[in-house]
Amino acid sequence: MSEDNEKNKEISSGATNDAGSHDYFVNSTYKKNLQTMLLEKECLEKSRRFGISRRHFLTTSFGAVAATSIFGQIAAFSSKAEAMDGFVSPSEDLYMSVAETTRFTRLDQSTAEDWAIIENAVRAQSVGVVDTIKNMINACRGYHLGFGPDQFTHVTQTATRARRDNASDEMILVCLVHDLGKVISNLAHADIIAGMVRPYVSDGSFYLLRHHMEYQWKHYGLYVMRPTNGRARYVGQPWHANAVRFSDEYDQKAFDPYYRTDPIESFLPLVEQFFGTAQPRKNLTHQLCIG
Numbered sequence: 436m437s438e439d440n441e442k443n444k445e446i447s448s449g450a451t452n453d454a455g456s457h458d459y460f461v462n463s464t465y466k467k468n469l470q471t472m473l474l475e476k477e478c479l480e481k482s483r484r485f486g487i488s489r490r491h492f493l494t495t496s497f498g499a500v501a502a503t504s505i506f507g508q509i510a511a512f513s514s515k516a517e518a519m520d521g522f523v524s525p526s527e528d529l530y531m532s533v534a535e536t537t538r539f540t541r542l543d544q545s546t547a548e549d550w551a552i553i554e555n556a557v558r559a560q561s562v563g564v565v566d567t568i569k570n571m572i573n574a575c576r577g578y579h580l581g582f583g584p585d586q587f588t589h590v591t592q593t594a595t596r597a598r599r600d601n602a603s604d605e606m607i608l609v610c611l612v613h614d615l616g617k618v619i620s621n622l623a624h625a626d627i628i629a630g631m632v633r634p635y636v637s638d639g640s641f642y643l644l645r646h647h648m649e650y651q652w653k654h655y656g657l658y659v660m661r662p663t664n665g666r667a668r669y670v671g672q673p674w675h676a677n678a679v680r681f682s683d684e685y686d687q688k689a690f691d692p693y694y695r696t697d698p699i700e701s702f703l704p705l706v707e708q709f710f711g712t713a714q715p716r717k718n719l720t721h722q723l724c725i726g
């Protein structure tokens with residue numbers, strides 16, 4: 436496997452990594468649909484209210500949430516694509532529901548009606564998670580943190596190595612997202628991404644992501660005052676073998692600027708598959724505490 440990967444190594448002009456454009460998100464089918472919908476007068480007024488351009492408004496998470504909320508239909512569909520297929524023209528009443536918020540000042544004074552309003556907004560937000568993940572991937576472009584290749588190249592290369600090793604879809608996805616938390620905090624990046632994707636992946640993948648640094652220390656812990664046997668405590672865990680493969684065969688090898696890394700577009704269907712749903716595979720207890 437490793438040999439095969441090395442065979443794939445070839446001098447690249449670098450263009451491969453930059454295939455597509457930074458606009459892959461705003462140019463997606465979903466985004467075009469949103470843009471069409473937001474041509475509606477009401478939405479234009481909403482973006483003006485925020486003092487920003489419509490295009491910029493669309494690129495924000497709130498823009499996506501607001502656009503999907505307008506139709507108040509998300510709860511009835513299992514995925515964003517399905518919601519788009521079932522889309523009907525917005526009415527003034529539906530638009531007004533976007534701006535609907537609760538008025539209580541203390542949680543112990545809230546009502547069932549209040550929580551229906553909140554639940555509707557939370558469901559719409561969950562449909563926007565896939566776009567948040569895509570935006571985090573995009574935010575890794577040009578973000579080096581001292582490494583030769585930027586974090587965008589690193590995560591796509593990690594995922595490419597897993598795919599060429601015939602890894603499972605979930606492992607490829609884990610590789611693609613494993614360092615995205617760095618766009619928020621390098622120190623906390625493992626916990627950040629593990630928590631973000633926990634509702635969408637297996638428990639094993641959650642623990643792999645959460646502890647992946649302890650596995651990586653084998654390769655450089657000596658230089659950062661960390662134990663090189665940090666992974667030892669997890670021997671026997673059902674996800675340990677996957678974590679070893681992830682660390683040794685994919686992650687730690689993915690800093691090669693000359694490796695033929697697949698373009699991000701080839702991974703986006705996988706991102707949609709795992710995150711483009713209003714109904715994550717796991718309904719964690721803490722998810723129920725939407726307040």
Ligand SMILES: [Fe+2]
Nearest residue numbers: 613614647648
């Ligand atoms: Fe990491």
Ligand SMILES: [Fe+2]
Nearest residue numbers: 589613614686
């Ligand atoms: Fe990494």
